[in-house]
Amino acid sequence: MPCRLLAIAILCCLTSLVGAEEAKVIVQRANMRAAPNLESAVIASLDQGARLEVLEQSGQWYKVKVVATGKTGYVYQRLVELTQETPTP
Numbered sequence: 001m002p003c004r005l006l007a008i009a010i011l012c013c014l015t016s017l018v019g020a021e022e023a024k025v026i027v028q029r030a031n032m033r034a035a036p037n038l039e040s041a042v043i044a045s046l047d048q049g050a051r052l053e054v055l056e057q058s059g060q061w062y063k064v065k066v067v068a069t070g071k072t073g074y075v076y077q078r079l080v081e082l083t084q085e086t087p088t089p
Contacts, residue, residue: 021054023064023080030080032073036061043073052080 025046033040036058044066046052052064052075061074 022067022083023052023054023062023075024083025050025052025075025079026081027079030075032064032066032071032075034073036063036074040074044069044071046075054082 025048028048030046030050031042032044032046034043046066051067052062053067055063055065055072057063057077058074060077062077062080063072064075064080065072
């Protein structure tokens with residue numbers, strides 16, 4: 001059991017060392033939603049070029065954090081383009 005906990009702790013540390021994936025909005029305006037579906041409330045409207053940190057993927061949606069504001073929500077994957085850069089704070 002202790003070995004299993006150690007392995008999990010190591011994996012968590014290694015995951016945090018990998019650079020975060022970044023994305024940018026590639027359409028004129030993209031809705032950021034509270035949940036990964038079209039019925040969910042729109043919590044922000046993002047302009048083209050807005051920089052996002054990708055936190056996770058849920059089907060065809062990305063859970064993202066807006067670099068400029070820190071706000072989090074979901075954006076449909078076809079509205080953004082992924083990059084491999086780590087956002088600066």
